Amino acid sequence: MSSLWAGEMPVAIHFNKRTHRNDELRAQHAGQSAILVGWVNSYRDHGGMVFIDLRDRGGITQVKFNPETDPKAHALARSLRNEDCVAVEGRVGLRGENVNPKLPTGEIEVEARALDVLSKSDATPFEIDDFTKANEDLRLQYRFLDLRRPSMQRVLRLRHDISKAVRDYFDQEGFLEIETPFLTKSTPEGARDYLVPSRLQPGHFYALPQSPQLFKQLFMVAGCDRYAQIVRCFRDEDLRADRQPEFTQIDLEMSFVDMDDVMTAVEGCVAAMFRAGRNIEVERPFPRVRFAEAVDRFGIDRPDTRFGLELTDVTEIVRGTEFKVFSGAIEAGGVAKCLCVKAAEGADKLTRKITDGLSEELKGIGAGGLPVTKVVEGQDGTELATGVAKFVQPVRDALCERVGAEPGDVMFFAAGPYNDVCKFLHHARTRLIEILQLKPSKPWELLWVVDFPMFEWDEQEQRYYSTHHPFTSPRDEDVALLDTDPAKVRAKAYDLVLNGTEMAGGSIRIHRRDIQQKVFKLLGISDEEAKEKFEFLMEALRFGPPPHGGIAFGLDRWVMLLADKESLRDVIAYPKTQRAVCPLTGAPGPVATGQLEELGIDLRPEVWAKLEQRPSGPDQHVHRKHDE
RNA sequence: GGGGCCGUAGCUCAAUUGGCUAGAGUACCGGACUGUCGAUCCGGUGGUUGAGGGUUCGAAUCCCUUCGGCCUCGCCA
16 A cells, blocks of 8 residues: 555554453553554654554554654554554553553553554544534434444443343343344334335235234234344334434233233333443332323323422312403313422522513413413512412412412413313423423432323314223223223323333233224224234134233333433434435435336326436436336 | 524634625644644645525625425324
8 A cells, every 4th residue: 555654565463363452451461562453543743752542442542653662663653644444563561650541541552563554544524533523414424433433332332231131131031032024014003104015916015013013912822921022113204303213122022911010020121221221220119100190290191200390280279260261261171280380499580581482382382371470478478470460369379378389489370171281281391390400309210100091082083092002901990991981991001201201111912802802893993994904913812812911112212311312313323314314325215217117116297206306416316217 | 294493614613784815723734843642833725605596886694495404393102
């Protein structure tokens, strides 16, 4: 290579015989000889002495080139640039007074006797370190460089450690890891499917699995007893920071169990993940909260209970007030709830600007606004000031007593249908926690939400939907209600919530065919439809299915939280952008028309038109009408 | 599909009310320097201000269209 020292043959170092990784050498190794490989993280050329920081996936070791002792290696070292891939042979030396306390290997350096440039690097599009920031789009386009950064390497390692802990745990607990197909059948309910056209049967499509739900239930019918898999799932819906079109689930199913058995198994798995990821021992069992209570107190079925700001029902107190927003909503069958910010929580920071801003935000999600009032110390005791004060003044004492409000506090209200009120105040609560920068009572809070209703009534479509999914079992004591009052039936379902984020959801499944049929009927799924869509499950239920249940949790989200990252993209090696594009590969891309023909697929005229409009870049293959 | 933020040198950013040759740090190139460690010092290259159109004597700045990225609602376990 021309970049090698002119006239010299490259020094042949047996790079495949490296002796250490770059985070391993310590003072105790002083005097030993070592072969290291890696990338040039930085170089410092003093004219005389040359230093390079050599990086591999584990860490950094300083290498010293001395012109007096090793002129050849030194001369070559002067040509090194960032991200060159090199091998170094030398002696481990103590740094004496020049110890670098920032590096674990800072007590030593490798005094190079020989240097081999394995390959040169062009100037990188961004610098490979944790100091400089680069546009995320660029990072994803050059993900192989982005992943060289120590912080990304740490994430990959963390993810590996967590996955391994999960596998070890399930192995130990007697679970079998069995793979399920990716080319499978489209399921009717749930998210939009990713479809894969069939060549052998034109006009037919496989769907990529949204989850292995049915397959794992069949494993139970098959007598596998305990199944667990770390498996990729696919959902063709719009992306978010915490949502990718393909994501990884920890999926499990168990036979001859009830809710407690599954929950205990999951708690063990979560404990193993925390141990592996953060070296934290979590307290078990996790507390449980009933769905109805969670929604009542926090407005949401996945509450973050580490903060105060609980909701209080004030329907009866404000029922008769002059304020139409309250009285009208209540007369129409709605409720009124109050969220009280205590003085100690920083209620005085809630300026008019902030409360107005919150009100606007709430209008954005369908609220009429966010009525507010302040509790103040007046001449004759506690009084209300500003906002809706004059309307609620007549019920002031009852209101303050009910809510526990004291001078200095600020009260927010919402009135209307129960679900709306909860939704609005949950939003307000979440934002207030951010705005007031409230400190959580503890860093991690794991809790179970249980006793979900089986069904939710859809007012618009006048039909029931499954809260969980159609195979979820009702609680034994509620089975009779299926015939009389379906809305009251509680499900054997459980969600695991971490710091206000749903991290896992599962249920005990229906293992009796008659109950499954009854549930389908309630959901408006006809016998023919059930047979068509879930034929194999319905068939399986004929042949002695065991009582069973399971759960699935999103591995990506767990890694994200344990890695203190705010985006799933930071914990997935090759993630997609918001438009579900992979900047690295350019996927999705067009294909040759021949491929489409084989599949019996033709693009619609308007799709063609759009494709032809698009400026085709140098590396972009547009569908060609004539095959190449 | 709706709302919001953003796009200027390889990278991260600046550019006052629409006004002088669009600047800085870093990277890169050249030079100096024997203990640095996000090395330092001196010098240099580098710009279709995402793209297209418009308003104007004059546009990075204002308007329209479009492409791309992020956040979010809808959607989604």
